Amino acid sequence: QVQLVESGGGLVQAGGSLRLSCAASGRTSSNYGLGWFRQAPGKEREFVATINWNGGGTLYTDSAKGRFTISRDNAKNTVYLQMNSLKPEDTAVYYCGVRGTWAASSRLSAYDYWGQGTQVTVSS
Numbered sequence: 001q002v003q004l005v006e007s008g009g010g011l012v013q014a015g016g017s018l019r020l021s022c023a024a025s026g027r028t029s030s031n032y033g034l035g036w037f038r039q040a041p042g043k044e045r046e047f048v049a050t051i052n053w054n055g056g057g058t059l060y061t062d063s064a065k066g067r068f069t070i071s072r073d074n075a076k077n078t079v080y081l082q083m084n085s086l087k088p089e090d091t092a093v094y095y096c097g098v099r100g101t102w103a104a105s106s107r108l109s110a111y112d113y114w115g116q117g118t119q120v121t122v123s124s
Contacts, residue, residue, distance in 0.1 A: 001026050001113075002024055002025070002026045002098055002112070002113040003024070003025045003026050003113075004022055004023070004024050004096050004097070004098060004113060004114060004115035004116075005022065005023050005025075005115055005116070006020060006021065006022045006094065006095065006096055006115040006116065006117060006118040007020070007021050007022075007023075007118060008020040008021050008118060009093075009094060009118030009119045009120045010119075010120070010121070011121045011123065012086055012120075012121070012122055012123070013122070013123050014086060014087055014088055014122055014123065014124050015085060015086065016086050016122070017082070017083060017084045017085075017086065018083050018086065018120060019080060019081070019082050019083070020036070020080065020081040020083065020094055020096075020118060020120075021078055021079075021080055022034070022036075022078065022079045022080075022081075022096030022115055023076070023077060023078045024077040024078070024079075024098060025077065030053060030074035030077060031053045031102050032053055032098055032099050032100065032101065032102060033050060033051065033052050033053060033098070033099040033101060033102060033103050033104045033105055033110075034050065034051050034070075034072060034079040034096060034097070034098055034099070034104075035047070035048075035049065035050035035051070035096065035097045035099070035104065035105065035106070035110075035111060036048040036049045036050070036070060036079070036081045036094060036095070036096055036097075037094070037095050037096075037097060037108065038090075038092035038093065038094045038095065038120075039092055039093050039095070039117075040091060040092040040093075043092075045095065045108055046061070047061050047106040047107075047108065048060070048061055048064050048068065048081070048094070049061070049064055049068055049070040049081060050070065050104040050105055050106055051070045051071070051072055051079065051104055052102060052103055052104040053074075053102035053103075054074075055071060055072050055074075057103075057104050058070055058104065059104055059106055061106070063089075067083065067084050067085045067086075068081060068082065068083050068084070069081070069082040069084075070082075079096055081094070081096075083120070086120075086122045087122060088122045088123065088124045089122075090120060090122050091120060091121050091122050092120060093117040093118065093119050093120075094117060094118050094119075094120055095114050095115055095116075095117045096114070096115045097111030097112075097113065097114050097115075098111065098112060098113045099111055099112060100112045
C-alpha cells in the first residue's frame with residue numbers, strides 16, 4: 001500500500017506561479033513512475049505531466065509544455081510540479097499518482113495509487 005499526500009495548491013492570479021508537492025510513503029523503493037493529473041468541475045481527470053523513476057524521462061500535455069516542470073527527489077520520496085504563467089483554464093483539482101513500474105505514463109489507467117488532490121484556482 002502506498003499513501004500520497006499533495007500540497008501547495010491555492011488561489012493565484014493569472015500569470016502567477018505555484019509549486020505542487022506530492023509525498024509518497026509506504027514504499028521502500030523509488031523505482032516507480034509518477035504523474036500529475038487534474039480534474040476540473042464537470043470534466044474527466046486529464047493528464048498533465050509524468051516522470052520516470054530517475055527523472056531522466058518526462059512527458060507533458062501540450063498545454064503544460066513550456067509552463068510546467070515536473071521533477072522528483074527520490075531521497076524525499078517526493079514529486080513536484082512547478083507551474084508558471086498560470087491561466088484560468090488551469091483551475092482544477094490536481095492529483096498525483098504512482099505506478100507499479102519504473103516508466104512514466106500519460107495513461108490514467110496506468111496508475112495504481114492516487115492522492116486526495118489539491119485545489120488550484122487561477123483568477124483572471
